Amino acid sequence: MDALSYQRAASIDAAIAAAQQPGAAFIGGGTNLLDLMKGGLAHPVTLIDITRLAPLDQIDALPDGGLRIGALVRNSDAANHTLVRTRYPLLSQALLAGASPQLRNMATVGGNLLQRTRCDYFYDTAFAQCNKRAPGSGCAALGGFNRLHAILGASTQCVAVNPSDMSVALAALDAVVQVRGPNGARAIAFAQFHRLPGERPDLDTTLAPGELITSVDLPPPAFSDHAHYLKLRDRASYAFALVSVAAALQLDGRTVRSVRLALGGVAHKPWRASVAEQHLTGRTLDTATLRAAAAAELAQARPLPGNAFKVELAQRAIVRATLLAAGATGDFA
Incomplete structure (x- = not known):
């Protein structure tokens, strides 16, 4: 693993400011980022620990009847929260279908949104061809083992799939991702948060550099019965x-x-x-x-x-x- 430095952010603004350093990366639960680092797929120079940022670990009702789930809420806590279970059972079910209890106890909602695609050719650096890992190198999955890969929205550059269960439910529920960055706050409709591969499969989301997910907002419940x-x-x-x-x-x-x-x-x-x-x-x-x-x-x-x-x-x-x-x-x- 590469040498790196570590900082614990005292506030959201401090975290965003620290993220402007070259090679900086936010870390919450670390369930995907640490895997990427150990595999030689991510090379942050500085890790910015955001786990103590209090507003981001809460679940709150919104004035319009919707729900705000902080980016640092653990997947298990979100799945078992009374308001999620009763008003948004689809999300609770999807969260509980993901990973394992141990991982759900560590993984955060914001981190879940940022999972990299779980293509074996991406994760194994012995394969030189991976446009997601090395743009322009090709896609080994196209002519290789592609049982788990995409059948919709793929391109000649990449056929990997998004691994998140939670995100599938959020897409159906028309969630909104709230983010903050050096240029202020913005809301991203969930349909526009993740990208199809097109010519840039190395970009999984529409987040700008240095932006921090602060919450996921759900509209007023309309589908709790069915x-x-x-x-x-x-x-x-x-x-x-x-x-x-x-x-x-x-x-x-x-x-x-x-x-x-x-x-x-x-x-x-x-x-x-x-x-x-x-x-x-x-x-x-x-x-x-x-x-x-x-x-x-x-x-x-x-x-x-x-x-x-x-x-x-x-x-x-x-x-x-x-x-x-x-x-x-x-x-x-």
């Missing part, structure tokens, strides 16, 4: 999603008044299934309608030789997650 997070993976725990679905509904009887769907494990960012949402809104919820909506969403998929199975898996997962969110029984067949 929500489900479905995660399909190779192991029952401690595994990343092959495909995941965050599904949330507002129903009038069996008519879909409003629906939110987001997919994980299929793209470089949490994938908002807007085509399927449009197909379902205003229609009677049944299996045939769900299958048609899922097929329409996945019509834009561009699978690789090793992950073509994900197309049908994602379609089936959309149907299953939405029926579970609706509390459906055989009557919905």
Whole structure:
């Protein structure tokens, strides 16, 4: 590991000022950053410890009825908070589906948003070809082992996927990421926070250098009665999603008044299934309608030789997650 210095920030402003140093990086739980450092993928010169910044470790109700989750709130604390469990069960379920209890006890909400993609070719520096690690070097996954890789929104530069479960739920819930930096504070709609790879797969988010995530804001709860997070993976725990679905509904009887769907494990960012949402809104919820909506969403998929199975898996997962969110029984067949 490279030599580095350590500073503990006394305030948000002090943390942001310290981050303007060349090679500086914020550290909270460290569950991803330390892995990157040990693997030779991140080389910070200075670590700025933000774990004692009190306003960032709180969960507070907002005046409009929404919820503010501080960036330093631990994943386990967020998942088990009364307001999250009762008003935003989709988020609680997604958080509890991620990693392991030990990691959830350390990982922070802000750090979860900043996870690097978990492509083996990115993490193994023995592979020279990785545009995310070394821009312009190529993408070894395109012609290699790509079972876990993207089927939506990829480019010829990168086919890695975002690993976060929490972010899939936040995408479905239309969260807003609050950040502060040297140029002041700004709010980033969740749909614009993560990037598709395009020509710059080395950039995972739209954060500017030196910006600090301060909180994630949720709108007033509208989907607490009908929500489900479905995660399909190779192991029952401690595994990343092959495909995941965050599904949330507002129903009038069996008519879909409003629906939110987001997919994980299929793209470089949490994938908002807007085509399927449009197909379902205003229609009677049944299996045939769900299958048609899922097929329409996945019509834009561009699978690789090793992950073509994900197309049908994602379609089936959309149907299953939405029926579970609706509390459906055989009557919905």
